[in-house]
Amino acid sequence: MNISDQAFTVNCRTYSPPARPIAVICIDGCADEYITESIAQGYMPRLEAMVKKGYRGMVRGALPSFTNVNNSAIVTGVPPSVTGICGNFFLNPDTGEEVMMNSPEFRRCDTLLNAAADAGRNVAFITAKEKLRTVLGDGIVERGGIVFSSEKVNEATKDTHGVDKAEEIIGKPQPEIYSGDASIYVLEAGAALAEQGKADFLYLSLTDYMQHKFAPHELESLNFHQQLDAQIGRLLDAGCIVAATADHGMNAKNDAQGKPKVIYVESLLKQQFGPEGIRVICPITDPYVVHHGALGSLVMVHLDEPSRKEEMIDFLYQQEGITEVYGRNLAALKLELAPDRVGDICVLSGRDVVVGKTEADHDLSVLQGGLRSHGGRYEEMVPLLLSEPLNEEYRKIASADPRNFDVFAFACNAGA
Amino acid sequence: MNISDQAFTVNCRTYSPPARPIAVICIDGCADEYITESIAQGYMPRLEAMVKKGYRGMVRGALPSFTNVNNSAIVTGVPPSVTGICGNFFLNPDTGEEVMMNSPEFRRCDTLLNAAADAGRNVAFITAKEKLRTVLGDGIVERGGIVFSSEKVNEATKDTHGVDKAEEIIGKPQPEIYSGDASIYVLEAGAALAEQGKADFLYLSLTDYMQHKFAPHELESLNFHQQLDAQIGRLLDAGCIVAATADHGMNAKNDAQGKPKVIYVESLLKQQFGPEGIRVICPITDPYVVHHGALGSLVMVHLDEPSRKEEMIDFLYQQEGITEVYGRNLAALKLELAPDRVGDICVLSGRDVVVGKTEADHDLSVLQGGLRSHGGRYEEMVPLLLSEPLNEEYRKIASADPRNFDVFAFACNAGA
Structure with missing residues (x-):
């Protein structure tokens, strides 16, 4: 040939x-x-x-x-x-x-x-x-x-x-x-x-x-x-x-006892800022849920009222395990993303931590043997x-x- | 024994x-x-x-x-x-x-x-x-x-x-x-x-x-x-x-032609915000200058007037090659540092980029064969x-x- x-x-x-x-x-x-x-x-x-x-x-x-x-x-x-x-x-x-x-x-x-x-x-x-x-x-x-x-x-x-x-x-x-x-x-x-x-x-x-x-x-x-x-x-x-x-x-996302370390970002934000107008998207989500239960080390937060963004960024940064938090434009600039394809806030977590939506949105029972996942800076x-x-x-x-x-x-x- | x-x-x-x-x-x-x-x-x-x-x-x-x-x-x-x-x-x-x-x-x-x-x-x-x-x-x-x-x-x-x-x-x-x-x-x-x-x-x-x-x-x-x-x-x-x-x-800190990629943070800030009350410290500095010319991937910015901090953080984040910028308290929290031992602003740079003070403060002639250094997240x-x-x-x-x-x-x- x-x-x-x-x-x-x-x-x-x-x-x-x-x-x-x-x-x-x-x-x-x-x-x-x-x-x-x-x-x-x-x-x-x-x-x-x-x-x-x-x-x-x-x-x-x-x-x-x-x-x-x-x-x-x-x-x-x-x-x-x-x-x-x-x-x-x-x-x-x-x-x-x-x-x-x-x-x-x-x-x-x-x-x-x-x-x-x-x-x-x-x-x-x-x-x-x-x-x-x-x-x-x-x-x-x-x-x-x-x-x-x-x-x-x-x-x-x-x-x-x-x-x-x-x-x-x-x-x-x-x-x-x-x-x-x-x-x-x-x-x-x-x-x-x-x-x-x-x-x-x-x-x-x-x-x-x-x-x-x-x-x-x-x-x-x-x-x-x-x-x-x-x-x-x-x-x-x-x-x-x-x-x-x-x-x-790929990193293990568990504590030293083998239990997954998950921060449910939508729950956390609603608890702090009220239940309205906050939606978290997990961009790791795909049809292959057995892999990771839709839990990765980056989520997007969409707000009905984007003016609340700054106080939420400050709040999220205070959480242990959360490593980077950006508004839309900074996320686009620093992570090389298309600004119209990201949330109002972009949240990344640490080497051994994943971020999710709410507890009800993720089925941890699919994760036999603990969670290994990706999505953030450490991968x-x-x-x-x-x-x-x-x-x-x-x-x-x-x-x-x-x-x-x-x-x-x-x-x-x-x-x- | x-x-x-x-x-x-x-x-x-x-x-x-x-x-x-x-x-x-x-x-x-x-x-x-x-x-x-x-x-x-x-x-x-x-x-x-x-x-x-x-x-x-x-x-x-x-x-x-x-x-x-x-x-x-x-x-x-x-x-x-x-x-x-x-x-x-x-x-x-x-x-x-x-x-x-x-x-x-x-x-x-x-x-x-x-x-x-x-x-x-x-x-x-x-x-x-x-x-x-x-x-x-x-x-x-x-x-x-x-x-x-x-x-x-x-x-x-x-x-x-x-x-x-x-x-x-x-x-x-x-x-x-x-x-x-x-x-x-x-x-x-x-x-x-x-x-x-x-x-x-x-x-x-x-x-x-x-x-x-x-x-x-x-x-x-x-x-x-x-x-x-x-x-x-x-x-x-x-x-x-x-x-x-x-x-x-340790990472090479040069462009694809082998030239060191340096951001002089003190010069940059003084140019943008005026010459007074801004001092950049390069914490990599030690007696062994031949190693790195005091250029690493993290510097501290000290301000006489810390209220100018927020606009400087926003400005620094816009610079290509700068990857993380924190105020003192957030730096202490996210980087596990002692708050009284860091600057008003803490600046980190990318895999192939170093941050310095001013051009006059660093002798690049000691760096035969290009710059390899460390100090940031990528090391x-x-x-x-x-x-x-x-x-x-x-x-x-x-x-x-x-x-x-x-x-x-x-x-x-x-x-x-």
């Missing part, structure tokens, strides 16, 4: 991929400790060898450190202030309704996947979660590419997903979404497509079910990473440039892993303030 | 060391990437084996992420709000003078080193920088322990430092302070004292000269870590429980390394919000 090495420009950034297959992986919820511990205990020999020869460093993700926000940034190469995707879930100011950001019209710029396809690349975008396919996969099939999720791989057809009988290509039936297999399957699909020459520009985006459930040193996590490693090996063996990063990190820094050593330009970029949404630029432009 | 296993309590925390020598190392400026890269490239085989059997995880340091602040927290087991050491350098509100916090009277609680000595331990506190000996070493010699710095090891006498002819014990002459050897020497001293049975409760605090000068992947850094590794091996071979952490991380998270696997209690503590100033608790209490 002839691979295009035509450069392309999208969202003011230029990508110059060599004529080699390129596989970019978003390891959902991959705090650096998962990689460190899995390598240390001997569970990721292929990745260990890959980064010894190539590159491993830390990059800064987009805030809030949620899945949709960061996957949107990664496939466009630009921050949420440009993409407009500032959460999984938001209060639409036009309608007053709380809505899931699960369709591409919420996105304010095109993806680099479409630009790569226009430049002659055979694009494949495989996700674990169906929601990401619907938000970010538009335009690819029309350009001859392939898009499907492991969650709904059985629905894939040539017309709608760019491929028929995907399960046969992969050689395995559809996995369970609440499993490590949902992620492994994405990599197996990517490896199969690369091996069979059906794609040469791949974005493979996993799910963080395992990271929400298990800490880095737990055997379940180590076994999961061993399976990831085998698939990374397949991609390398298929000749791919492999680049991996994460959408966000902002994530690893960047690349199979190639960096050229001089990218060595400099890597030692400034590289971002996780630079991962395609690293994959295309950073090699010697 | 008989080693005491008597428990002791200090600053409301109890330490129950087993009857084994204990060596706690503060690897100054050790961002986790230094450990990751040095292990990956095969330069730290002893540490690699140590943490495979024992524990490696991330802990949160004290802010500002400076040396004196965190060493004070580590040797007391409590945050800066209790120790009172909130910088290397501060504006004394009693005198109006800018002073170095280089004597123990600035410290508001006793060290656990003295408590360990009172419980029958043979304590040795070896530092690279003389300043740490003077701030934190009081009381040890009177209790039969040993305290000296590699910077001034030649001044050590039995009466003043608890040991005569220290250079002979170590078998090497005094090293140069602006060198990696200044750190290696501290570990060599600790290993010699442990091997010779002259100490069984050691705190070994290094200097970050090498980390300020070299990134994790640079050969100079790798060679330095190889030397660290050999000394860690000696401590392990001497039967020590070895625990290591860092006082702070808060550091590794914790322990030679023992964690017991159940400490597994829970490690998965909540462990701190770098828990390192002695981990060393004494976390073993099975």
